[in-house]
Amino acid sequence: MDDITKPRNDFIPAARFHFLTKLYDPIVAFTVKEQEFKRLLIKQADLKPQHCILDLACGTGTMTLWIWQSAKGVVVFGLDADPKILTIARRKAKLVGADTAFHHGFSTKLPYENEVFDSVFSSLFLHHLLPTDKIKTLEEVHRVLKPGGGFYVADWGKPQSPLTKISFFLVRLLDGFVNTRDNAEGTLSKLFLNAGFMDVVLIHQVTTVFGILDLYAMVKPGPNPAISSLPQSVSGVRKRR
Numbered sequence: 001m002d003d004i005t006k007p008r009n010d011f012i013p014a015a016r017f018h019f020l021t022k023l024y025d026p027i028v029a030f031t032v033k034e035q036e037f038k039r040l041l042i043k044q045a046d047l048k049p050q051h052c053i054l055d056l057a058c059g060t061g062t063m064t065l066w067i068w069q070s071a072k073g074v075v076v077f078g079l080d081a082d083p084k085i086l087t088i089a090r091r092k093a094k095l096v097g098a099d100t101a102f103h104h105g106f107s108t109k110l111p112y113e114n115e116v117f118d119s120v121f122s123s124l125f126l127h128h129l130l131p132t133d134k135i136k137t138l139e140e141v142h143r144v145l146k147p148g149g150g151f152y153v154a155d156w157g158k159p160q161s162p163l164t165k166i167s168f169f170l171v172r173l174l175d176g177f178v179n180t181r182d183n184a185e186g187t188l189s190k191l192f193l194n195a196g197f198m199d200v201v202l203i204h205q206v207t208t209v210f211g212i213l214d215l216y217a218m219v220k221p222g223p224n225p226a227i228s229s230l231p232q233s234v235s236g237v238r239k240r241r
């Protein structure tokens with residue numbers, strides 16, 4: 001049995017099994033309203049030329065490239081633990097002539113200096129991590145973000161109907177019940193706050209065939225917060241109206 005208290009140096013592949021990695025793009029495109037939720041997430045960040053952006057656990061690089069396309073002059077990095085999926089990401093970048101850089105690495109030990117990124121994005125990723133690795137990963141994101149930088153997350157939320165409970169059960173069965181516990185219990189936002197983020201906002205929820213995707217925006221405390229125009233929260237976590 002896994003020791004869930006220790007950081008791992010293995011990872012759950014994008015579509016759970018390595019042999020399915022080639023099919024990851026069509027699976028995601030057809031099942032989870034990929035265009036809708038990824039573009040919504042990108043829109044949350046006020047991306048400016050010269051901004052340095054990390055797409056954490058970038059997979060095949062779809063969102064990395066959409067970030068790159070969304071704002072001229074941004075510098076975009078994608079990082080993933082799976083060298084094979086990075087080959088696909090690099091191929092896709094070459095096809096569109098993107099100067100994005102893809103790095104191999106683990107979210108629990110990011111290969112970057114402190115406070116280098118203006119924004120970090122994470123899509124469909126946190127539920128791949130055991131609880132201790134999730135905490136370590138959030139600490140790492142906090143470390144590499146500049147003060148005032150934004151963190152934008154899309155991941156599974158607490159199912160709210162019998163139907164979404166059943167569909168999300170399939171995700172849990174595949175990706176692991178311990179990894180997905182915070183999603184199922186709706187406690188991701190607490191982890192964000194514990195890691196030191198502020199203004200944690202549930203900006204949108206997208207219903208998919210596998211359950212509800214929660215989209216979050218938050219900032220690392222500091223000057224010029226990226227989402228400073230949001231109303232103040234009382235509890236620290238709130239929904240955007």
Ligand SMILES: C[S@@+](CC[C@H](N)C(=O)[O-])C[C@H]1O[C@@H](n2cnc3c(N)ncnc32)[C@H](O)[C@@H]1O
Nearest residue numbers: 011012014057058059080081082106107123124
């Ligand atoms: C479901 S895919 C999501 C890919 C992409 N972000 C997207 O939205 O399509 C999850 C990705 O997390 C990567 N991954 C899993 N554990 C990791 C870790 N500890 N550090 C970095 N990447 C990891 C996997 O290799 C996989 O590419």
